[in-house]
Amino acid sequence: RLQQLHCSALVLRLQTHHPRKRTVAECVLSLRQLGPEESEHWLDLNPPSKSSLCHSELHLSTCFQPVSGRIQLKALAAQNLPPSSSPLSQAFFVKAELHQLGHVVMKRKTRALKASGGQCQWEETFHFLLSSLEHPCSLSARLYSRSSVRRKQCLGQVQLSFDSSIPEALEQWKDTMAHPEKVVTSWHRLSPP
Incomplete structure (x- = not known):
């Protein structure tokens, strides 16, 4: 199970809901180094991409x-x-x-x-x-x-x-x-x- 996650990434989006739902920033966390222990990460938020962003x-x-x-x-x-x-x-x-x-x-x-x-x-x-x-x-x-x-x-x-x-x-x-x-x-x- 953990090995499957190593080939994935987590996309985090910061959104506002007033007056309508809108993504204001996003970041990507690669799960390649994910282990069985809990870990903390500091990630830079970036403006959302206008095109469909590829996280490959x-x-x-x-x-x-x-x-x-x-x-x-x-x-x-x-x-x-x-x-x-x-x-x-x-x-x-x-x-x-x-x-x-x-x-x-x-x-x-x-x-x-x-x-x-x-x-x-x-x-x-x-x-x-x-x-x-x-x-x-x-x-x-x-x-x-x-x-x-x-x-x-x-x-x-x-x-x-x-x-x-x-x-x-x-x-x-x-x-x-x-x-x-x-x-x-x-x-x-x-x-x-």
């Missing part, structure tokens, strides 16, 4: 390989995937891009998989060849859903770079670049595309 998370690993001049990105898994809003089946895939000097240098994508229990497991590795070790680079990973009629929708993205505004993404990138050949793995909540 991506599990990514990175490894900088300077000798061969490449970066390895492994799309491990996704969790908290949204259920299908139609009777059509949907599959999920990750599109990854290497950016350098303001250009997309290389693109890769995982195979599309159907979710099971709100999660997918790819375990797919991509090797991105750097055009130069002298210029900074970044990786982006976007999560897409695709319906059985081939309509795809971007659910969100993770930007791994020194310019990332998301602390977990920035920390993973710093650790990856500071420690060549070390595999750095982290879960990331998706940002709007």
Whole structure:
């Protein structure tokens, strides 16, 4: 039972009821670290999203390989995937891009998989060849859903770079670049595309 909850997130919404019911703020608590003991959490409330917000998370690993001049990105898994809003089946895939000097240098994508229990497991590795070790680079990973009629929708993205505004993404990138050949793995909540 507890293992099932580890693949979920709790969405908390602060609402007013006068003059009508309205969400004024929300936050998300990932249950990945949930244990049998009671714990306290301080969460930042954010203004509610105008679009239908996706609370999915991506599990990514990175490894900088300077000798061969490449970066390895492994799309491990996704969790908290949204259920299908139609009777059509949907599959999920990750599109990854290497950016350098303001250009997309290389693109890769995982195979599309159907979710099971709100999660997918790819375990797919991509090797991105750097055009130069002298210029900074970044990786982006976007999560897409695709319906059985081939309509795809971007659910969100993770930007791994020194310019990332998301602390977990920035920390993973710093650790990856500071420690060549070390595999750095982290879960990331998706940002709007």
